[in-house]
Amino acid sequence: MPRTQGKKTRNRLIGAGLLVVLLVAMILSTKFLTPAELAAALPKPFEPAAVAKGLYTKAESEVASKASPLGDVITGVQSDPKAAAEKFGAVAPNESTWVFAVRASGVVTDVTDQSVRLKIPGVPNETAVIVPTDVAIQGTVVRDGMGFKFADAPGQTDYQYVGDEIKKLMQAAVQEQASGITKGKQIQVIGMISVQNNGAPQPKAKPVNVQPIKIEVG
DSSP: HHHHHHHHHHHHHHHHHHHHHHHHHHHHHHHOOOOHHHHHHOOOOOOOHHHHHHHHHHHHHHHHHHHHHHHHHHHHHHHHTTHHHHTTTOOOEEEEEEEEHHHHHHEEEEOSSSSSEEEOOOOOTTTTTEOOOSSTTOOOHHHHHTTOOGGSSSSSHHHHHHHHHHHHHHHHHHHHTTTTTTTTOOEEEEEEEEESSSSOOTTTTOOOOOEEEEEOOO
């Protein structure tokens, strides 16, 4: 065999040997996961119902301590919405909305299958205060008020689903709490209101919908 060809063969053998050594080293240093370990390491799927449950449970335990008197908030946004947002710690889920945590105690002036209307001290007579108890409940207000943002969901559909799931939880709780409400009753409400951030004071004639987290009668 010519010397040059023999040298090339030796080089190939050395290269192949080094490759084998590298492959063995890689295999020895590689951690092989069991199916359970692999599943645990993968990103968890987004579950709107679970996210909604967590946000609603947090709202039930935290909103009451953050809530401001509804009469003060309403008169504030009817005068200077920006100042009211700063004073009462409103959450701004986007550039066009503020969400206020509120508490109210008032007399029921009207009851339907869908809502309760209240007379609240400090609220102008022109301003209707309505507490939805069924289909008009908006879980999106509580979703936004608890700081859940669009970027926290994989996309628009899941973002909306979180609000829908919160609505279901609110309906179940509120319909039970509101079952004994009649006209003339005194009730207390903890909830949230959404106010449009358009730079202008809110008209007194514009109704205020309090999205309820908790209702107590008497």
